Amino acid sequence: MRxxxxxxxxxxxxxxxxxxxxxxxxxxxxxxxxxxxxxDGADYLHNRVIKSSYGRGATxxxxxxxxxxxxxxxxxIVFIHGFTATMPMTYKGWIDHIVKQGNILIYPVYQAFxxxxxxxxxxxxxxxxxxxxxxxxSGDHVYPDLDKFAVVGHSMGGVLAxxxxxxxxxxxxxxxxxxMSVQPxxxxxxxxxxxxxxxxxxxxxxxxxxxxxxxGSKDAKRIYESVPQIPEENKAYVVxxxxxxxxPISLGSFMCNDLDFFLWQAFDxxxxxxx
Numbered sequence: 129m130r131x132x133x134x135x136x137x138x139x140x141x142x143x144x145x146x147x148x149x150x151x152x153x154x155x156x157x158x159x160x161x162x163x164x165x166x167x168d169g170a171d172y173l174h175n176r177v178i179k180s181s182y183g184r185g186a187t188x189x190x191x192x193x194x195x196x197x198x199x200x201x202x203x204x205i206v207f208i209h210g211f212t213a214t215m216p217m218t219y220k221g222w223i224d225h226i227v228k229q230g231n232i233l234i235y236p237v238y239q240a241f242x243x244x245x246x247x248x249x250x251x252x253x254x255x256x257x258x259x260x261x262x263x264x265x266s267g268d269h270v271y272p273d274l275d276k277f278a279v280v281g282h283s284m285g286g287v288l289a290x291x292x293x294x295x296x297x298x299x300x301x302x303x304x305x306x307x308m309s310v311q312p313x314x315x316x317x318x319x320x321x322x323x324x325x326x327x328x329x330x331x332x333x334x335x336x337x338x339x340x341x342x343x344g345s346k347d348a349k350r351i352y353e354s355v356p357q358i359p360e361e362n363k364a365y366v367v368x369x370x371x372x373x374x375x376p377i378s379l380g381s382f383m384c385n386d387l388d389f390f391l392w393q394a395f396d397x398x399x400x401x402x403x
Contacts, residue, residue: 167389172228174199179216182263183237186248189256190216190235191263192227193270202232203276203403204264204302206257206292210283214239219282221378225392231399232270234260238288249284250291250321254299257292261301276403278306280395282376283343286312286334287320290351293330294321306331306402308395309351310376313343320347323354330355331402332363333394337371366394 165171174194181190194202205226209218216223216235227233236256238249264272277296281289286309293304307330314320326332334352336345345367352365368375368387375387 166225166229167384167392173230174228177224177227183256183259185240186238186244186252187255187259188237189260190237191260191269192216192223192233192235194227194230194232199230199270201271201273202230203278203399204232204234204261204272204274205399206234206236206277206279206281206289208236208238208253208279208281208285208288208292210285212239213283213285217379218377221384221388222376222392226395229396232264232272236260246284250288250295253288253292254295254301257301258299274302275305276399277302277304278308278399278402279304280308280310281312282310283313283373286310287314287347287351290323290354291321293326294323297325303327304330306333306398308333308335308398309348310335310391311337311340311343311371311373312347312351313373314347320350320354323351324357326355326358328357328359328362330358330362331398332358333398334363334365335371335391335394336365336367337373337375338367338369339371340373342373 174196176196178193178195179190181188183189207219207223207226214237223233234257236253238253238256261272263269279289279292289307289309293307296302296304312334332352332355334348336348348365352363355363368390371387376391378384378388
């Protein structure tokens with residue numbers, strides 16, 4: 129069921145080495161949960177997060193659903209990880225924050241191995257999201273609100289977030305209302321999808337870090353400039369001061385800082401406006 133090159137090897141090796149470290153650390157880190165209050169001092173709507181996983185290989189995906197209490201319906205957020213960060217623990221703090229506010233979250237893996245061909249990353253990401261919607265509509269989960277659909281991605285996932293939005297209609301996915309591309313980088317991604325088909329009503333936030341020496345700001349600017357049909361009041365390009373490439377990494381609430389909270393709240397506000 130469906131619904132409405134060249135690699136710079138030194139830079140790639142830095143990404144791979146870091147995410148291998150993060151993944152190994154995640155295996156030995158006890159599971160933690162965020163405090164009952166959000167960074168802004170308000171209480172979360174839900175006290176628990178239910179995690180499940182489905183599929184295999186590059187089209188595997190994780191589902192996160194709010195619980196305690198369980199809502200009848202919830203918006204859907206696709207969270208797309210950076211290169212090799214296939215374990216959701218890498219972004220656990222941000223994931224918990226999104227879900228405890230009452231959202232369903234889909235975490236597509238899109239990589240069967242740490243080192244894999246990037247050619248199929250966009251199609252494997254979309255396939256994982258399609259399968260996730262099929263599962264959500266099977267009747268055993270919180271029902272997805274198909275009018276409230278947003279995508280956020282970091283690093284390579286920042287590029288893929290734009291790709292998912294561009295391919296949503298053809299793939300039978302709901303219309304993407306908001307896109308947040310955080311420190312996007314196309315190493316070793318193929319070229320960016322054509323974004324000219326995105327609705328002018330789509331909200332777009334592109335974030336670069338002024339201390340990001342891995343991907344810089346080139347692709348954040350490129351995504352922002354690739355959507356002239358989206359008026360200035362519906363899109364923004366932001367340079368986050370003091371942010372290195374791994375600013376969004378948060379293995380749990382104990383590793384979160386002001387940069388994390390800024391990114392979280394920026395995405396919260398983007399979705400609130402879009403929905």
